[in-house]
Amino acid sequence: MAFQEPAAEHLAGAAAETFNAGRTILEHVSNSSREHPLIHLPTLAGIDFSVTKHVLMLWLVAGTVFVLVTWAIRRYLRQDRLVPSGFMNALEAIVEFVRDSIVLPNVGKKWVNTWTPLVLTLFIFIVSANAIGLIPIFDVLGVLNHWVLHAGEESFIVRVMHGGSTATANFNVTAALATITFLAIIVAGTKAHGFVKHWENLVPHGLAAPIYVILIPIELMGMFVRPFALTMRLAANMTGGHIAILAILSFVFLFTERFGTAIAGIGVGFVLSVPMAFGISLLEIIVVLVQAYVFSLLTAVFIGMAIHVHH
């Protein structure tokens, strides 16, 4: 792997070596290298289970989400009157939105309580994982390390700064989430119609035999295309915005290098890079919400299609 330089060094301007924008951007959006994981774990059945940056981010997001959500809901349910306030207000609005606008119209009244927890968890988890990438936690940590901490190259603090912090920008993560959807579709169909009937429902009944020769492969392909589309849509959207922001910000360093003075870079930064990056960041807030919404909505739609077969 060629992406081993610490992020802080790039942020500082990479005075010694020439600035490679592409490499820096990739370093900031991709996972930390598996050759230097945060926690080294043994390889099981040829699979390396070492904890990389994205695994850590997933845990961080899952832990934060669980603690915040459970704490808020438990506190809320302890009241004798169910009047939400503060954070719970927002959480309840999300829960009711997901239940009444995403799950209910697709899966119907009978199954709404079965599938709301899954879609809710998907939505909250994806929103949080998306959003944490917009918060420059590790960049602040890098600055802090550069000026205050001076941690060693092999310390956890320096190693944790490598790689992007948006786990949902990694297609391995989104593929795993899409696999959950894929399995949920099968479970939903099986629960509603029985295992055999679910697979029979894949194609319409009572057609001429030659049509099935075409239709069955198409429907089987469709089964896999749906989670594949989910995987690519989320990962690409999360990666794209970050690449755009980083590319615009890299103008600062490119101009500094091109004109041999930091004033040029800082000028471009003030006039062009920061305002544009700010604009794209605002756009990213929308993208973060929309992509989580699209993923949850499509999951609900696919589950609904397995329950209410329209052929």
Add this chain to the structure above:
Amino acid sequence: MDNPLVQPDPGLYIWTILTFLVLLTALAKFAWGPLLKALESRQATIRKSLDDAKLATEELARLQQESAQIVRQARVEAEAIISQSRTDAARLRDEMRQKAKAESDGIVKNAERQIQLETTRALEQIRHEAIDLSVAIASKIIQRNLSKEDNEKLIDEALRQVETRKH
């Protein structure tokens, strides 16, 4: 496959599934399950309170209508009672007046009869006294007492004369 963006990472894939399933189970058990149940029961409570409020409003409207009806009826009844008592009073007044008139008439008639009687009796007495006086006067004039038979004959004669004079 030098681009880190397209590197398959089965470890990360499995970690994601595990993390997500653990989060899903934990949240479903400790957060979503109780919350969804509570939201549903609250929804039922709100629906019931709204229904109750609607029923109460309807009941109130019905009661108001009923009380207005009662007041209206009471007013009509009161008017009827007043007019009835007015006619009753008028009748009673008339009756009493008639009764009083009849009574006074009776008293007057009685008095008249009494007067008539007294007058007759007085006249009778006067007549007797006049007879006695006449006899006395006549005896004095005659200077002697007549026999009993003469007396009676004279008296009768005198009376007859008086009677005839009267007519």
